[in-house]
Amino acid sequence: MKFLKNKSLWALLIGGALLSATACKKKDDDNDTPDTTPPSSDVIVLQGTITHDTTLTSDKKWLLQGFVYIDNGATITIQPGTVVKGDKDSKGTLIIMRGAKIHAVGTSSSPIVFTSNKAAGSRDYGDWGGVILCGRANNNQPGGEAIIEGGPTAMYGGAGSPNDADNSGDMEYVRIEFAGIAFQPNQEINGLTFGAVGSGTVIDHIQVSYSGDDSYEWFGGAVNVKHLVAFRGWDDDFDTDNGFRGKGQFCLGMRDHNVADQSGSNGFESDNDATGSTASPYTMPIFCNMTVFGPGAESNETANPLFQHAAHIRRNSRCNILNSVEVGWPIGIYIDGSLCGDNATQDLLQVRNTIIANCADPLDVSSGSTFDVASWFNTSGYGNSVVSDMSTLGLNLPVTLTNPTLLPNSGSPLLSGADFSGNASDPFFQPVSYRGAFGSDNWTNGWCNWDPQNTAY
Numbered sequence: 001m002k003f004l005k006n007k008s009l010w011a012l013l014i015g016g017a018l019l020s021a022t023a024c025k026k027k028d029d030d031n032d033t034p035d036t037t038p039p040s041s042d043v044i045v046l047q048g049t050i051t052h053d054t055t056l057t058s059d060k061k062w063l064l065q066g067f068v069y070i071d072n073g074a075t076i077t078i079q080p081g082t083v084v085k086g087d088k089d090s091k092g093t094l095i096i097m098r099g100a101k102i103h104a105v106g107t108s109s110s111p112i113v114f115t116s117n118k119a120a121g122s123r124d125y126g127d128w129g130g131v132i133l134c135g136r137a138n139n140n141q142p143g144g145e146a147i148i149e150g151g152p153t154a155m156y157g158g159a160g161s162p163n164d165a166d167n168s169g170d171m172e173y174v175r176i177e178f179a180g181i182a183f184q185p186n187q188e189i190n191g192l193t194f195g196a197v198g199s200g201t202v203i204d205h206i207q208v209s210y211s212g213d214d215s216y217e218w219f220g221g222a223v224n225v226k227h228l229v230a231f232r233g234w235d236d237d238f239d240t241d242n243g244f245r246g247k248g249q250f251c252l253g254m255r256d257h258n259v260a261d262q263s264g265s266n267g268f269e270s271d272n273d274a275t276g277s278t279a280s281p282y283t284m285p286i287f288c289n290m291t292v293f294g295p296g297a298e299s300n301e302t303a304n305p306l307f308q309h310a311a312h313i314r315r316n317s318r319c320n321i322l323n324s325v326e327v328g329w330p331i332g333i334y335i336d337g338s339l340c341g342d343n344a345t346q347d348l349l350q351v352r353n354t355i356i357a358n359c360a361d362p363l364d365v366s367s368g369s370t371f372d373v374a375s376w377f378n379t380s381g382y383g384n385s386v387v388s389d390m391s392t393l394g395l396n397l398p399v400t401l402t403n404p405t406l407l408p409n410s411g412s413p414l415l416s417g418a419d420f421s422g423n424a425s426d427p428f429f430q431p432v433s434y435r436g437a438f439g440s441d442n443w444t445n446g447w448c449n450w451d452p453q454n455t456a457y
Helices: 339-347 373-377
Strands: 010-012 017-021 042-049 054-056 061-063 069-071 075-078 082-088 093-096 103-106 112-116 130-134 168-175 183-186 192-195 202-209 218-221 222-230 238-241 249-256 268-270 286-294 307-312 320-321 325-327 331-336 349-352 356-359 361-365 385-387
Touching: 017 202, 093 103, 130 168, 218 222, 222 373, 238 249, 307 325, 331 373, 339 373
Parallel strands: 042 061, 042 069, 054 075, 061 082, 069 093, 075 103, 082 112, 093 130, 103 168, 112 168, 130 192, 168 202, 192 218, 202 222, 218 238, 222 249, 238 268, 249 286, 268 307, 286 320, 286 325, 307 331, 320 349, 325 356, 331 361, 356 385
Antiparallel strands: 010 017, 017 042
């Protein structure tokens, strides 16, 4: 357990964690803007490990300091409208351990917000860690478990007794802003990270904004998700690894054309594992009704050259993208490696009823590959198409990041053409006629925030 150095501070021990009302003012890095949270008795610091059921109420302000673990089967309940901030110097991060749960269920009019501890106008990518969920579902790591990426000492996976229906709780109507901090090179915390999270977990209506790494990343598991927004992220929007086999529907990615990662930023990035092995279970997510806007969908200006692909499918992944639209990337779908080409040929890796628009190179393969990606993509019955002029989509493009108009206009080709046969016939998916994340209902209304930089919390 960690204790604050200032013993005069009021402290309350709850379930092995330290909750203390403090001024929350700290010395930042020399190049950082100092935190300006004033001394206040309604700011409570969370540290260490929480081992008993705990509730964060909306009448208080909460600050994550360091790695905050929810463990020993405990449940952390977060009331609608609650604001939880993260400390940068200590890499404030909320980690739900295996067997523990989070119950963070906001509403459209009163979402739960995880955000920066900086003042409005001075927030930035990676101002704190992020939210990490660890479960006991299957993954393809040696022994069936591994330590989660990013620095915490948290294990994920069920080892010898995996449970794909494992339940890590529920998160609904939640915003996660300015998270995604680097612990060390190639060990970054994402906005929202899933480590072998099972399908008993409910993830719906989540917006990750200004993440300093991936907006969402899955390491194994079988959790299903709906209504995700990846907004102005730094690296990838939707990153899947280590045998993830969940499903996602109605998800949106939106990029700032100026901001990309040195590793190369993508809409989708998908690996079986880090080495591209044949370890099972295979990474085989099924994404349906996805809208992935790249830099060219946001601006006609020259984009950051580190942007790469709408979908980078590599390292023996079997990723599925169905009934979707990908707009404004340097490269559309990139099939990387002979094993991914083989997976596509065997119909294990699928792209169906999907439109690629305004991509300089819509379809490509890695150097030396003999896979005919164009013939595969354009196979009769697959329902795919490539268009060079994004104006033909009937969308309001370039999209305005501060006030996006997301619904297709009347007559848009996106309003029809969806198909819910084959891998899209799973009962998790809601059958709709349209392709992409939106038809006639803008499900982002009310709870999404397109200008968190200037929001007073």
